[in-house]
Amino acid sequence: MGIVRKTKSVTTVLQIFEENQEAKSVVNLIELVKDKMNKTTVYRILDRLEQDGIIHSFNGKDGLKWYAKCKGCSAEHHTDKHPHFQCTECDKVECLSVDIKIPTIKNHKVESTDILLTGRCEVCSV
Amino acid sequence: MGIVRKTKSVTTVLQIFEENQEAKSVVNLIELVKDKMNKTTVYRILDRLEQDGIIHSFNGKDGLKWYAKCKGCSAEHHTDKHPHFQCTECDKVECLSVDIKIPTIKNHKVESTDILLTGRCEVCSV
DNA sequence: TTGTAATTGCAACTTAATTGCATTAAATTT
């Protein structure tokens, strides 16, 4: 179990993810709530929210950790095979709802799949 | 252009990639050559080799940077859409030669694709 | 209201990666 007590900090972080579906980097999140809580707290809350399947994490193009709200995950069944798209121009990340087929790999037991597409987003591809 | 002079350090790093097809993390590479060159040199050589299309880089499951030898890349045409597989047990990374179809994303100009599969490798899945 | 254990703040720490600058050494020219 991740979150046990619904503290002010937890509520604050959750609100950010509920405002829109956009993924956020930890760095970005820390900046957003820097007047309300410590960065360690942010890391720990994100950990717990992910354990509960409320949000999911992935690495952005620069290796930084990003989080976004899950649409159909629980603590037990944490399926997030959807790909992410990061803009090379504005760095923004979107969750994509396309389905990508991964073939089985001989002699390998694939447990998770991380797909990051990079390029120009709608706004930046003008 | 990346590499201009073929120094001892460059040769040393290249040899490592030629020994086998296995991908190596920068941390691992620095450790391997720590008696022969400075870590800054390792970072810079890897940068240059990648610019020349001799090796390619990607992020491993922990966000660390990994490098592996390219099979059909040049400085101009750096196509590396092959996925990578990292073992959750031994951390080893392999380049996979399977082809994964990425659908076009509406209003997005996809420039590159990074796919990282994680799970148990052949050795660790016993 | 009180007890207790989860949560937080803070400072220190770890580690990957970068930077500036003086020095060294490939490789070209003389």
Next chain:
DNA sequence: AAATTTAATGCAATTAAGTTGCAATTACAA
């Protein structure tokens, strides 16, 4: 073969993401 040029390197310091230990705080159940 020596001189010249400048790419490449070493080193120390720095930046930044992420972690840890511990004391103080606070949610919440009894």
